[in-house]
Amino acid sequence: MRETGELTKRHRRLLSGRSAVLGAVLCLASATMALLPAPASAAATTVAEGGHTVRISRTEYGVPHILAQDFDGLGYGYGYAFAQDNVCELADQVVTLRGERSRFFGPDGDSGTGANLASDTYYGGQLRAGTVRRLLDKKAPLGPTTELRRMVEGYAAGYNRYLRDTGVDRLPDARCKGKPWVRPITALDLWNVVYDVNRATGTVPLAPDIGDAQPPTTSAASTPTTTASGNGLVGLGLASADVGSNGWALGRDATRTGNAMVLANPHLPWADGNFRFYQVQLTIPGTLDVSGAGLYGTPLVEIGHNRTLAWTHTASDAQHGSFYALKLVPGDPTSYLLDGRAVPMERRTVPVAVRGADGRLSTVERTLYTSRFGPVLSSGWTTTTAYAIRDANADNLRSLNTWLAMGKARTLGQLRAAQDTFQGVPWTYTLAADTSGATYFTDSSAVPHLTDGQLKRCTVTAEGAPAALDGSTSACAWGSDPDALVPGLYGPSHQPKSVRTDYVANSNNGPQYVNPEAPITGLPDVYDTDPHLDGRAQLGLAMIAQRLDGTDGLGAPGFTEATLRASMLGNRVRSAETGRDDIVAMCRAHPSLTATDGTEVDVTQACTTLARWDTRADTTSRGIALWSTFYNRLLDGGPPDTWRRVPYDPAQPLTTPRGFNGDDLRVRHALADAVQEFAARDLPVDVELGAVQKWAGIPLPGCDAGCFDVVEAGPDSGTGTPTAGAFGSSFLMTVELTPDGPRAHTLLTYGESANPTSPHFSDQTRLFSRKQWVTERFTGAEIAAAPGLEVTTLRR
Incomplete structure (x- = not known):
């Protein structure tokens, strides 16, 4: 999952359906399986209506382990379980995806992606087009498997059960307690x-x-415009989605034990319910036993x-869509030319319910x-040109078909x-390893056949305007591969793949x-829009080497799971490792520097601070805050060119x-500006660092x-x-695949719950601050031995 340059500049961003969604589901056959008994020391809760059982066992930090027979x-x-922790987040997502934000708010x-009215128009149009219903009508592999249909229907019923039993007016999260927009959900x-x-x-x-x-009207100027939402014609791709990651798969030749290992480190927004992870087993x-995390x-x-x-994902650098520039018919801005013929745009009227003041x-x-x-798109639509977006x-x-099959593999x-x-993998690379000691990398994501x-x-x-493809000729349309399930995409035969016994990393x-x-x-x-490696990618490869x-x-060469964890949270800063000394030499030679506004700034103390700094981004590091401000000001000034040594x-x-050219005025301005900003x-x-970088008052390591x-x-x-968000390391996982089973440690940096009053809102943030991990419990015996185990048995 990816940053642009060193870090993303971010703008982030369900309709009625099967109303009888397992309203009385879960008739689980009693002769099939005996679920694990709750230990005598466990805090046990039974939510009963008769019938048979599903068990939710919560171990340390509230991690749920779901045990069922189908x-x-x-x-x-x-x-x-998810509703217990995050009922408000899913309720809010549903309001957005039903196109009802204007009705309630x-x-x-702000919908999270723009003004509510624009968001409701878009999502209301999706529903009226029936796109998801049409895809649900397809048989697997294009449509969901029977197992997944049942699981999704069960999930909706479980969420609704919690909502019904608790009552909207008694929800534990004040952000949605008693709110009219908190309603039952459907599988759709x-x-x-x-x-x-x-x-x-x-x-x-x-x-x-x-x-x-x-x-536009016929009198409008024929120049690109931007929308009131301010997005304009952004570059298509991962920068606009605000995602990033590190991922390693280490094979038998890279580890001291000869066991394969995997490191997962996705970077996502912490406060965005659309992109937060939830940890679960x-x-x-006999059918499925998988542990890790999934998006809300x-x-x-x-x-x-x-x-x-074991596997992880990182955001693919491939294109996952294309802008097309449409040549409009003179005098008719809603028709475009394709192969010399006029083609009218399709129009869809979307009624949106709006609440007035x-x-x-x-x-x-x-x-x-x-x-x-x-x-x-609104942006760039003039009397002569319009832009369209084709999404792979x-x-x-x-995607769920793919992830379920991966979990069973x-x-x-x-x-x-x-x-x-x-x-079905939509937009990520995959890095994986198994007990043979081999590793695997692929980009199996949906990539346009261009x-x-x-x-x-x-x-x-x-x-x-952005670079776009010529929409006036069908010769610029996507092609296809014979082995692609969906026309227009590259098939598996063209996808990059690598199998190694040392490592793959991204x-x-x-x-x-x-x-x-x-x-x-x-x-x-x-597939490879820019083969250059940014500093984070270079640092990751250097850390492995x-x-x-x-x-x-x-210690001794080769990875253990302990050294894998230490590498992950070593908080190294490549830009400083390769350039801090250049800046110290510059400021020692020039203790007074001119800021961008012409002010003379004394940088003597800043120079001393940087010289003493350990080039790490620990919570107690002194110098990283100043360095980060300096470095990002320099990046904001434009391409490196002359300022790289x-x-x-x-x-x-x-x-x-690498490095910094201390004679470049942009470098000198950036340091003076940073010192000036700190004074202001x-x-x-x-x-x-921990004094200025926090989550819920807890100091955070790491940097941008x-x-x-x-x-x-x-x-x-x-x-x-408002506006005080956070971004970066979210779900961390290290796992060693031993002959006796997996040995894993995890960290969900913002905790299992987005409810600020929950004990699991920031309990793992405190661990992250101290570079501590949670020892994962995977087997039934490990789960049963958890101190403070809480067991909820759902009887249906």
């Missing part, structure tokens, strides 16, 4: 959540732009492990415009077969250097560019200036203060 029950237990509120709502996640790096970030799209004896509202483990296999509801009719290449995941409801070969069969020749001859540019760089000993080359350009030769200070050299991709904020330049452990937060993050 997929209906597994979903039911998962939905109930007014048209001008959950499938809409899944569909939205799948398009998170394509259409979804542009939802307000699509919802606001209206044709899902068990049906998606009822499966998406990053995790079973007994013999007086509380009364009215209906506003809005219109969505669609071309052959996808929905039309527009027909993807296959026992070997890398079975994992690969799962991905090749369902082709040849290098097409990209060269079809790409058009205009001032103020930090959102392209596939080429997942292992520099065996570069992956010859890929279509759409130094662990393998034992030069990182962590050693420029990029394609012959040295792992170590260049009344902060000492040697302030500890070339850190492996990416964290960006302010002093008020996690306190409910």
Whole structure:
């Protein structure tokens, strides 16, 4: 999951259906299985209506382990447990995806992706188009498997059971207690959540732009415009989705024990319910036993492990959609030319219920415009040109099929077969290992079938607009592969793959250097949009190399699970390791520097602070806060070019560019500006990182200036203060696949619950602050032995 440059500049971003969604589900056959008995010391709760049981066992830090005898029950237990912790978040997601934010919150509120009215227009249009219903009508592999349909229906029923038994007016979270928008959900709502996640790096970030799209008048200027939501024509891709990650799979040749290991470290927004992880174990004896985490509202483990296999994901650098520039028919801005013929845009009227300032509801009719290449955007729509977005995941409801099959897989070969069969991974790389000691990397995500020749001859540019493909000719449309389930995409035969016994690693760089000993080359350009490695990717590869030769200070060569954890939370800062001395030399030679506004700034104390700094981003480090401010000001000033001491050299991709040219005025301005900013904020330049980077008052390690452990937060993050969000390391997992079973440690940095009054809102944040981990409990005996075990038995 990926940052642009060193860190993302972010703008983030269910309809009635099967009303009889297992209203009285979960008739579980009593002769089938005896569920694990609760230990005598466990705190036990039984929620009974007769019938048979699903068990939720909560171990340390509230992690739920769901045990059931079929997929209906597994979903039911998962939905109930999730509602206990995060009922408000899913209720809020459902309001958005039903296109009802204006009904409850007014048209001008912020949906998270833009103004409510634009959001409701977009999502209301999705529902009226029936896209998800159409995909649900398909048989597997294009549509969901029977097991998944049952699990999703069970999840909705479990969530609704919690809501019914607790009562909206008695919910424990004040943010949605007693609110009219907290209502029962349907299976269709959950499938809409899944569909939205799948398009998170394509259409979804542009939802307000699509919802606001209206044709210009004939007198409008023929220049690109931006929408009132302010998104404008953003670059399509991961930067707009605010995702990033580090992932390693270490094989038998890289570990001291000869056992394979996996490191998971996704970077996502902490306060965004759409992209928060929930940790869980899902068990049906003899059928499924998988532990890890999944995004809110998606009822499966998406990053995790079973007994013999572990995997993680990082955001793919491939394209997952395309902008198309439409050449409009003169005098008619709602028709475009395709192969010399005029084609009218499709129009869809969307009624949106809007609550006025007086509380009364009215209906506003809005219109969505669609071309052959996808929905039309407001930004850039002039009397001569319009832009459309084609999303490679527009027909993807296959992702849950893929993740369930991966969770059942026992070997890398079975994992690969799962991905090749369902082709549902939407926008991530996969890094995995199994008990054979082998590792695997692939980009099996949905990638447009565009040849290098097409990209060269079809790409058009205009001032103020993104690079787009020529929409006036069908020669620029996506092709297809014979082995692709969905037309328009590359199939498994073209996807990059690597099997190794040493390691594969990725930090959102392209596939080429997942292992520099065996570069992956010859890929279509759409798979590797920029082969250059940024500082975080270079640091990750350097950390592995130094662990393998034992030069990182962590002991004898080779990984153990303990040194894997220590590497993850070592809080190294590559930009400082390769350039701090350059800046110290500069400021010692020039103790007074000129700021951008012309002010002379004394940088003597700043220089001393940086010279004493250990180049780490621990909570107690003094110097990293100043360095991060300096470095990000420098990045904001434009491309490196002259300010790099050693420029990029394609012959040295792992170590260049690096350092700082102290003679460059931008470098000097950036340091002076940083010192000036600290003075304006009344902060000492040697302030500890933990004093200015917090979540709910808890000091956070990590940084946004070339850190492996990416964290960006302010002093008020996690306190409910508007705009004081946080971003970065979210679900951390290290797992060693031993012959006796998995040995894993985890950290869910923001805890299992988004409810600020929950004991699990920030309990794991305190661990993260202290570089401590949670020892995972995987077997039944390990779960039963957990101190303070709490067991809820759901009887249906």
